[in-house]
Every structure is written in C-alpha cells, then in structure tokens.
Amino acid sequence: MQPPAQTSKIHYGWVVVLVTFAALLVSAGIRSMPSIFMQPFEKDFGWERSGISGVISVGILLYGLVGPFSAALLAKFGIRRMMVVSLAVLAASLSLTPLMTALWQYELLWGLVSGLATGMMANVLGVTVANRWFVHRKGLVVGMLTASAATGQLLFLPLLAHITVNHGWKYAVYTAVAVVLVLLVVVAIFMRNHPSDVGAAAYGASDATKPEPFRGSIFLTPLLTLRDAMKNKTFWLLAVTFFFCGFSTNGLIGTHLIAACGDHGIEEVMAAGLLAFMGIFDLVGTTLSGWFTDRFDSRKLLFWYYGLRGLSLIFLPFALDTTPSMLVVFSVFYGLDWIATVPPTVKLATQEFGKDRASMVFGWVVVFHQIGASTAAYGAGLVRQMTGTYSTTFVTAGFICLLAALMALRIAKKAAALRTAA
Template sequence: MKNSSPRPHPRKPGSPWTVAAGAALAIVTAGAFSTLAGLLVGPLHEDLGWSRASVGLGSLVNMVVYGASAPFAAALMDRLGMRRVAAGALCLVGAGAGLATTMTAPWQFVLYWGVLVGLGTGAVATTFAATVTERWFVARRGLVTGLLTAASVVGQFVFLPVLSWVIDAYSWRAAAAALALAAAGALPVVWAAVRDPRKGPALREDAARRALRTLARAARTGPFWLLAGTFAVCGASTNGVMWTHFAPAAHDHGMPVTVAASLLSLIGIFNVAGTVASGWLTDRADPRRLLAVYYALRGLTLLALPLLLTSAVDAPLVAFTVVFGLLDVATVPPTIALCRAHYGADAPVVFGWVSAAHQVGAGAVAFAGGTARDAFGSYDPVWVGAGALCAGAALLALTLRRPQGRRVTPPAPATPRRSRALPASPPRCR
C-alpha cells in the first residue's frame, strides 16, 4: 500500500533577518577591536617605553592585513560558508587580544594585534556585510548594507568609553582581556544564527585563486581604480587619523583621554544615523554624487579640526563630532552599490579589494601621524593633509562613469510584500 503521509519539509537554513542579526553581532564584536589601538598609544608608550612610531607600525600592519584579508575572506565564504568564516574570525581576534596581554616587545604588538587581530577583523568587516546583503536580500540592499555597516560603527565607538575607563581604572591589559572574552561570548551565538541560503554544491574553485582572478579582471577596468582610490582616502581620513590619533591629539591639548573617547563615542552615535540614512539615499540617488558630497564635507571638517581642539569640550567641537559622525562611514553603502553595479555577482570580492585599498590608506596615515607627532610635536599637518585628500576624492567620485547596461541604483521590487530572501540558486561567478 502506498504511503500517503506527507513528506517532511526540509529545514530552512534561516531567515534573512536572523542571519543579519547574527552577522551584526559578529561585526559589532570585531568592530570593538578596531579602535582600541588608538587608546593604547599612550599606555604602551608610558608603560613599556615604546615610541609612538613603533605603536603606529603595529596599527599600520593591522590595517593592511585587515584590508588584504577581506577579498580572500569573501571568496572563502563561497567555499566554506559564511558561518565557518565568521566563527574562525572571532577565534582569531580573541586569540590576538589574549596574547596581547603578555606583550613585552614591539614586535609582539605587530604580530598579535597587527596580524592576528587584523586577519580576524578583516574577515568580518564591510565585505561580510556586503556578502550577507548579496545572498539574503533582494530589495532595500542599500538600507540593509547601512544597517550592517552601522553595526561596525557601534562596535568601534560605543565601547570606547568603557574600554577607556577600564584602561584608567585597571590597565591596558585588562581592556585587551575584556575584548578576548567578548569574542568568546559572541562565538556560539554567531555560529547558531549565521547561515547560507540553501543552494547547490559549494564552489570548487580555490578561494585564493578566485580572489586573485577577480582582482585581475577588475584591475583591467577604470572604475575599480577610481573606487579603490576614493576608498583609500576614506580610510586615511577615518581609521588613519580619527580612530588612531584623535584621542592622543586631544590629550596633547590638555583634554583627558576619557573625555576624548567620549567624543569618539558621540561620533559613533551619529555614525549609525549617517550610515543608515546613506543606505536609504543610495537606494534612491546616484551613488557617485553622494560620494562626492560626503568627501567634500568631510574634508572641510578635518581642515577645521586643528582650530577646534582645546582642553575643554565646547559647542564648536561638539558640532564637529556631529557632522563628522554623520559623514564618517556614510561612504560605504554607495561604494558597495557601485561595486555591485559594475561587477555584478563578483561585487563582494571586488569590494574586498576596494576595502584593501581603504586599509592601506588608513595604515599609511596612521603610521605617518605617529611619525609626524614624534618629529614635529603636533598632529596639525596630518589633519590638513587628510582634508586635502578628501577634496581630491570628491573630484574622483564625479569622474566615475555610469555602468553600461545596468542601473547604478537597484530597481524597486515589483511585489514589496514578497519575501526578501534570495532565490535558492547561488549567484554565479562571473
């Protein structure tokens, strides 16, 4: 007799928003590691006698490794899945922070913080947000990208006052140990929440080979170099100066480090609003023009900063933090949208390489800032130089051509009430 019982439905791999929430937790945790180096400049100089340039070298290596690992991590997610890569990244950042508590020589800071933490944070950075958005969402991709990018901002800035307080009350080693414990606590939650959409067999192409082949194809096109150039300036004018040198620069003017960290946290709060708003605008406006406006305004704020820094927090300095916060990470959604428009299914890997340029720019200015402070006793030339770079990036953004055969702005969905999860078939590699 034929069995008429219904077949069990296959278990769904997850819902888009559950996956996005798990990804956000991983991004928040990794983001907390990104700005601790700025708080460590003074303590490592005073406690261990290291020069600011040697600490800056560790930050340079961290940012370069962060950027270099991003495209390979994006390609590896196609082979191993997002969950395994995200979990491995949390293990790396936790190990790096834990080992950092035992440091006695500058080379150890380069290895533990520069290499291990750089690898981990690079794997679950904006390229991770781009991959989650590409695989799980069809409509409102700009908005979702903005939300996940804002998660990184939360990790980078909201925890700064707490970490600064831990350093003042206990030691820099206690702050590093707290981050290691945070990574360990986030690991099981991320493992449970992050999934890949149900699809066919995983790509058999080696992740490193795919990342390099994608780079070779993209490097033959003009838009890639324009996007990489503008994003390098983005890194130089954010991670390179603000996230690494704002706290010590404010301290040079007599401001307590805890107060400077609170200002960075205020930047982070407005970062969330600015990034989400930028994602919303990216779904509706020309991303090239958005980038030009963002870079031009950011350059003006940086040029004004040397005139605003004092020992006390006043209205002009608060206004700077608000404006800079709205602009700080707003460049990410339009840059991802332009990568998607020009490079299609390869966009996450291409954006990984564009992010590598971001970190090269950030690392170069982080090192140059420490060197300038040691040589001239002031960070003022760095602020002015970063502002000039932003003006150049605004002009570069306007020269970026529209992609032929594709709209820069994603079209609105035909049926808004349908599920926003991607179809079951995986995106094809181009």
Template sequence: MTQTAPTSTASPQAPRRPGRVHRAWFAAAVGFVTIIGAAGFASLPGLLIEPLHAEFDWSRGTIGFAVSVNLALYGLTAPFAAALMDRFGIRKVVAVALTVIAGGSLATVWMTASWQLVLFWGVLVGLGSGSMALAFAATVTNRWFTARRGLVTGILTAAGASGQLVFLPLLSWLVEHHGWRPASVTVSLTALAVVPFVWLLLRDHPADVGLAPYGGVYAPKPEPVPGAARRTVGVLLRATRTGPFWLLAGTFAICGATTNGLVRTHFVPASHDHGMPVTTAAGLLAVIGVFDVVGTIASGWFTDRFEARRLLAVYYALRGVSLLFLPMLLGPSVHPPMVFFIVFYGLDWVATVPPTIALCREHYGQDGAIVFGWVLASHQVGAALVAFLSGVARDAFGSYDLVWYAAGALCATAALMSMVIRRPGKARTPAAVGAP
C-alpha cells in the same frame, strides 16, 4: 573554468512561504550583533598609544607601525575572506576569525618587545578582523537580500559604530583606572563570546531554511565554490582592467586614511596633546559612533534612491571641510564648536560604504562582494599608511596639525574622483559580467 550546476542537497526542493517577518531580517540581526561583539578590536588602538609609550618607551611611530600592519592585513584579507565564505560558508569563516582575534588580543598581555605587538595585534588581530566586518556584511547582504540592499548594508555597517559606542567608554575607563591589559582581555573575551552565537544562529544561505532572498526568487543553494584564492586573484585581475575599480579603490583608500587611520587611531592622543583627558576624548569618539549609526543607515536609504557616485562626492567634500577646521577646535575641554564637529563628522564617518558597495555590485555583478573586498583592501592600506605616518609626523613636529590639513586636501581629491566614475550602464566590461 567550467561552471558546476547548482545543487540543493542542503536545502528543500520547494521553497517555503516566509512568515510575517522574513528570515532575512533575522540573518541581518545576527550579523549586526556579531559585528558589535567583535568591534572592540577597532576601539582599542587609539587608547593603547599613550600607555604603551609610557610603559615600554616605544615611539609613537613604532606603535603606529603595529596598528598599520593590523589595518593593512584587515584590508588584504577581506577579498579572500569573501571567497572563503563562498567555499566553506559564512559561519565557519567568521567563527575562526573571531577565535583568532581573541587569541591575538589576549597574547598582548604578556608581550615585552615591540615585535610582539606587531605579531599579536598587527598580524593575528589583523588577519582575524579582515575575515569578517565589512566583507561579512557585504556577503550577508548579497545572499539574503535582493530588495533593500542599500538599507541593510547601512545597518550592518553601522554595527561597527554601535560597537564603538558600547566599547570605547568601557575600554577607556579600564585603561585609565586599571591599565591597558584588562582592556585587551575584555576585547578578547568579548570576541570569543560571540562565537557560539554565530555558530548556532546564523545560516549561510536562504535555501538552508527553504526561503527565497528578501525581495527575490527562490534558488537552490549552490555548491561550494572551489579555488577561493585563485578566484579572488582572478576577480582582481579582471577588475583592474576597468576604470571604475581604480577610482573606487582610490576614493576608498582616502576614506580609510581619514577615518580608521587618522581619527580612530590619533584623535585621542591629539586631544590629549591639547590637555583633554583621555576618557573625555574617548567619549567624543563614542559620540561619533552614535551619529555614525544614523548617518550610515540614512546613507543606505539614500543609496536605494539616488545616484551613488554623487552621494560619494558630497560625503567626501563635507568630510574634508570638517577636518580642515579640526585643529582650531581642539582644546582642554569640550565646547559647542567641537560638539558640532563631532556630530557632523559622525554622520559622515562611514556613510561612504553603502554607495561604494552598491557601485561594486552594479559594475561587477556576482563578483561584487569580492571586488568590494579588494576595494576595502585599498581602504585599509590607506588607513595603515596614515596611522603610521601620523605617528611619525607627531614625533617629528610635536603636533598633528599638518596631518589634519593634509587629510582635508585628500578628501577634496576623493570628491573629484567620485564624480569621474561612470554610470554602471556605460561601463559594462567583461569584468562586469562576473565569471564563475
């Protein structure tokens, strides 16, 4: 495919001097608030399992299947969303995604059969959420920043945790006192309210406002990249011929399995099995969100300064140890060892994201955001499998204990895989050059 020359029809011919605060930080702030506003969809699944089981008598495996469809589509949509943002712009893709999330969440209010839960929450919300979140964060970071990319990636990743902190206590209170339907409506309205914020305040590229990326040199805004689907698949085919891709995809699949698939989806019902009130368990998840913000931003700072693969190995090893101890800590009340677990696990929750994005960027150049989208797909496939299998295991054994132990073993495997990833300078391949 022939590369077209960049054009500056949408941007000034000469760059402007940035103000005292570079506009890139404003773009990061808009992205942060947008991800917070859309985070309600990630907070709700774990709160729906018991109410839907009680009202419709659906098995936890059936409900877990709908959540797994949501998580899988979240991941499989992400690489195409990154390419669509190159084709149509960030604003249009994110605005449409938020609207789809709002529609899918609102439609669940009128469902009467389990297939409708799969369609509305699994398919629609999954497609919408996959078109933004981490793919959105990676694209904003790559376009607006040359310096401080690790730090900004950590900040934007932490936005999801901040949204969890904001929404989990509110949604759990609504579910406990008014039922699950008002909670679904709240998620829908919040996602819809963010749409004008994105459309009016976010810009697709630094050249739109006549600036260079933060820490970089000015370049005119490139033409839209056609053939988004073809480009996305092509990047995948080139990346699959390299070893680092499979190691990153495998470790990130385990990351998704042990966070979104297991803890975010099943921690609340597992705690409830041990006599803990739902609101208390949801509050503990919110506290995880507090420390996740600290841990993820710190991880971004570390990623700018230390070798990313070693950071990943440490993060996965520590997570595995904490999960092995969790079955002994669950009980009807909150006690100091449980508080220690919540703090420790929260610091590690998505600390893996900044070094994973950095490795994708270092190994695959300008295709790094799309490659990360495919790595994120593996994250969500892992999350989807464990969300479903954990529900099946709970139905079969009456306990989540076996699931926690298996998750700890998976994390140990991910730590070993991280250390096998070669340094970028030793793994330059045709895929690493990045095709137009």
C-alpha cells in the same frame, strides 16, 4: 537547530543581519582598542609613538588585505564556519596580549593575528550577507552592517577607556576576550550560510534554490578578479577614493584622535567619548546612506560625503585649539559621514561588476581603503613625533577628501544609473 522559516512572520535574513551586526560591532570595537593603548604602552613599555603606530598600521593593512580572500573563503567554506574560526583566533590573540613584553610580540598579536582575524569580519562579510539574503532593501542592509563599525566604538571605547584608566589596560583586554567568547557561541547557534539552509528564498525573491558551489581557487580566483577589475576605469576611481576614505577615517581619526586630544590636555576617557559621540551620528548617517543609496545617484552621494568630511577635517585643528564645544561640532559633522561612503561604493561596484563578483571586487577596493588607513596610521604618528603636532596631517587629509569628492563625479554614468538587478 534550524528554525522553521516557513511559519515565521519574520524573514530569517533579519536574524542573520542581527548576528552579523553583532560580529562586525565587536570586530570594529577590538580594532579600535590600540588607540586607547597608545599612551599606556608609551608609559609602561617605553615604546615610541612611531613604533606603536607602525604596529597599528600593519594590523589595519592586513585587516583590509584579507578582504578579497575572505570573500572566497566565505563562498567555499560558508559564513558560519569562517566566523567561528575567526572569533576563536581573535580570542586566542587577545588572551596572549597581557603576556607580551616586547614590541615584536605586539606586532605579532595585533599587527598580524588580530589583523587577519578581524579582517574576516569586515565590510566584505556584510556585503556577502546582503547579496545572499536580500534582493530588496539591500542598500539599507549594507548601511546597517557598515554602521555597526561606528556602533562598536560607541559601545566599546568609553567602557574600555574607563577600565584602562581605572584598572589598567590588561583588564580592558580581559573584558574584550569575554565578549568575543559570548559572540562565538551566538554565531555558532544562530548564523546560517544561505536562505536555502532554512528553506526560504532571499528577502524579496521567490526562488529558494541552493547556490552554486564555489569551484574556483581560494587564492587564485581573487587575483584573477583583480586582474580583470584593473582594466576598468570605475574600479580605479572607486579604489583611489576609498584609499582617501581610509586615510581620513580609521587610519587617522580612529587611530590618533585620542592621542591628539591628549596633546591638548583632554583626558583619555573624554576623548574616547568624542569618538563614541561620532559613533552615534555615524550609526544614523550610515544607515540613512544605505536608504539614500537605494534611491539616489551614488556618485552624487559620494561627492557630498567626501566634501563634508574634508571640510570637517580642515576645521579640526581649530576645534582642538578652542573650546570643547567646537569639538562637539566637529564630532557631529564628521560622524555623520564617517563610513557613509560604503553603501554607495558597494552599489557602484555591484552595478559595474555584477552581483556574483561584487563581494570580491569590493574586497579589493577595501584593500586600497586599508592601505590608505595604514599610511595615515603610521604617517600621522611619525609626523607628530617629528613636529610635535597633528595639525598638518589633519588639514592635508581634509584637502585629500575634497579631491576624492571631485573624483567621485567622474565615475561613468552607466555605473551610477540605478538598475533593478542590483
């Protein structure tokens, strides 16, 4: 079923980008579902907020930890095969969710299985696709694929929140299962591993040769890559700033904003709509970030992204205590750079470590991102349980982002300089 790439006016890489976008979109949408279920699970099962947050925290951590190893698995077994396996495992996990009766079962299905399955379809997948299929427009492609996470929330959260409120959380899970199964079929039919599979060169290149087969160990090679990267100052600056990135995005806002709105009398569907509204602006902001990354100093882009995000988070408690219009203002400014940090971070990693190792090194950077997100997911729930408010956590996250902005400027200029090879 391989398409005739030689006669098509559209490079098949864009088809691969579209399929990957859909996979990342669905994966991100499913990873965001626990934020909708937090209050229903408290009512239905009597679980505490900190316990539910702990499950989400483990899922977020594994979602990131699998990244470096997923880069090796994608190189070893191919993109299409690993995507099909991951989607099948995810569908199985979702199908069993309505049968759970205890918190440990939620931990198993959403903390462990779902975390690992969705981790295979995360940012590392997008970077791998961009590096294999594109020489030109690589930053734009990374921006588009990164933005799919926001689009996943845009499409899923309001719909799933509506289903949860009107029909129950189990029906929201059934809807997600149906979407995953449809996507599995699409991936199996249209996804390709490399331009050579369709007799084409990467977009912007003239060489259509097949890639060298992966010869390293699936488990040892990522660890050796980490050992080498840890000797590099740029790696640590990227890793620590991405820790702060995860702390201030999916770990905090993505997990707790709906619950925080509930504390202020804002209905769940409306709160989910706020996240979806952020998704609209992040879709624009992150795609533009990819375009900017192809043209401007990535260090300065990160400075502005983290700085504006920090100011937005410091403003959030005030927005929650005033009128809904202030929450809309927060959603616009916060949404524009929710994950706009990814394209410049990928660019800096590629320039510093080379295209061949970029996916794996970036996978380890994402691990730090998810450790930060995991810390916020559990910590914010615990602080809320102890103090009755999220305000302290929001403001703390804001100042952490301002620190990340300053750290971004300390990345060596040699890594920030635009290079043709990247």
